[in-house]
Amino acid sequence: MSSTVVIRKRKDRIINLRATDLEGVLVSAPLDELEDYKNLKWGNYQLGVASELQKAGYKLTGCDMLFHDTVPLGSGLSSSAAIELATAIALVTLSNEENNIREEIDKIKLAKICQDAEHNFIGVKCGIMDQFASAMGKSNHAILLDCRSLFYRLVPFSLKGYKIVISNTMKKRSLAAIKYNERRSECEEGLEILKKYIPGITCLGDITIKQFEDYKHLIDNVTVRRRVEHVIYENDRVLMAVQALEQGNPEKFGSLMIQSHDSLRDLYEVTGEELDCLKEAALAVEGVLGSRMTGAGFGGCTISVVKNSAVETFLEQVGKRYFEKTGLKAEFYISEIGDGAREIKC
Incomplete structure (x- = not known):
């Protein structure tokens, strides 16, 4: 799965956007008036990135x-995030060529600019993780990221004999943006x-x-206490997951995935019937x-680690049980970890 963009220079200050799956849709906006295009149904993420890039110089x-x-x-x-980083790499690459700038693109800087686009243009107070992963991803590696300092470490992701299977609920996440801001x-x-x-x-x-555990009783609001508990214990699970990967312990890694989902369901309360069913x-x-x-x-996907020999059974049984429970037909993607945003020269 990927987001790819082909770009060509124009002689004016207009940015035109089209998509291969949106026949007849053209978004056309002057680079000097991008703030007027925040409420587009499609194209606002790309124009938001362009706006923030210009603000950044x-x-x-x-x-x-x-x-x-x-x-x-x-x-x-x-x-x-994939669209944002593809947009940023394309626009900056073209800008550098036009202005005879030969320095290497700072992808971490672009990730932060794309986050700013979501904050300022889209209105979602998202974190940096999605943009950072889209920018700095490396094939067959996970990323351990401190979202505060942006210190990161690539962790080899090698679960021999197993596949990563993504299961899509096919339920659109209508509440996700609102609830994300609420949880934050x-x-x-x-x-x-x-x-x-x-201190x-x-x-x-x-x-x-x-x-x-020593101070949680001081948070009187039970809901707030649960949110905080999830985050603190999830941080610990992340560190244990890195250790499991480095030690070649897929069983431990899988167990931590299950614990994570249960905490997201019970403490953070962001799963829902469809995700829990999958x-x-x-x-x-x-x-x-x-x-x-x-x-x-609130919809979206699950990710599962499945033994190679069990993949076909997984697709059949999970799809069947999910349809029987929800009436929805799940989609499945057998996936690999690829590289992050980059220029592809033709």
Whole structure:
């Protein structure tokens, strides 16, 4: 799955956007009036990136852009981040050529600019993880990322004998953006309370499990307490997952996936009937090590680690059980980890 864009220079200050799966749709906007195009049904993410690039000092030129996206939209697979980074790489590459700039593109800087586009142009207070992964991904590697400092480490992802299978609920995530902002606000509320009692903390990632257990009773709002508990324990699970990968322990990795989903269901409350159904159906198949939701939740996809010999059974049984429970026909994608955003020269 990928987001690909073909770009060519124009002689004026107009940016034109088309997509291979949107026949007859053309978005045309002057580069000097992008703020007027925030409410587009399609094209606002790309124009938001262009707007933020210009604010950051990039000298963009008019262009025609044709997008070909195979990442399912609204599925929790970071399709927006993929589009944003493809747009950013294309626009900056063209800008550098026009302005005779030969320095290497700073992809981490572009990831932050794409995050700014979501904050300022789209109105979603997203984190940096999706954009960072789209920018800095490496084939057959996971990324351990500190979203505060942007320190990262590539972790070899080699589960020999197993496949990554993505299961799409085919339910659009209508509540995801609203609930993301809500969950973030709840976590910020909990952090402000704990700051009064735990010196030196600046984010929930600074808080150990022991500290949380010692001070959690000070968070009177039960809902806020649950949100904070999920984040702190999830941070610990991430570190254990890295250790499992480095030790070649796929069973431990799978177990952590299951724990993560259960916490997202019970404490963070962002799963829903469809995601829970897919996860439970997956775990009922012999040869599945782990399964969890991915993305912001409320629809979208799960990701499962499935033994090679069990993949066909997985597709049949999970699809059947999901349809019987929800009346929806799931889609499945057998996936691999690829490289992040880059220029492809023809």
